[in-house]
Amino acid sequence: MAGEVVYLAVIIVGGLIVGEFWNWLGDRMWIVYGLAAAQAIAVFVSPFVRFHVHRWEVTDTAAYTQAGLWSITRQIAPLSRIQTVNVDEGAISRLFKLASVTITTASSVADIEISGLDRDVAAALASELTVKADLESGDGT
Numbered sequence: 001m002a003g004e005v006v007y008l009a010v011i012i013v014g015g016l017i018v019g020e021f022w023n024w025l026g027d028r029m030w031i032v033y034g035l036a037a038a039q040a041i042a043v044f045v046s047p048f049v050r051f052h053v054h055r056w057e058v059t060d061t062a063a064y065t066q067a068g069l070w071s072i073t074r075q076i077a078p079l080s081r082i083q084t085v086n087v088d089e090g091a092i093s094r095l096f097k098l099a100s101v102t103i104t105t106a107s108s109v110a111d112i113e114i115s116g117l118d119r120d121v122a123a124a125l126a127s128e129l130t131v132k133a134d135l136e137s138g139d140g141t
């Protein structure tokens with residue numbers, strides 16, 4: 001989201017500088033403004049779309065995630081296979097009090113990441129996963 005806002009600002013400011021001061025693009029300025037409009041729509045629409053297509057849940061046996069709009073990816077991590085649980089906060093995320101939880105399993109495919117969580121929710125989720133994975137007996141095979 002933050003990258004999209006910066007990109008939008010660069011397009012608008014660049015378009016104004018190029019279009020108004022140097023008139024370099026002339027009649028083709030509609031391209032720059034069209035790109036800016038498309039990016040503005042993406043900035044304001046993508047959070048709502050993301051909210052409706054990204055899901056996660058932790059049960060007594062596994063952690064589940066679902067992501068994607070056109071191609072939906074579902075990941076399931078049995079609690080007995082969880083090796084580490086990390087909470088990550090980037091510089092921009094800290095400004096908005098957001099964090100991501102990354103679950104590393106014994107799988108070679110990919111880690112499970114739940115991003116865009118409130119900082120307190122991410123910390124609570126990491127604690128919950130750690131406790132539940134520790135209580136799980138068995139080797140997950």
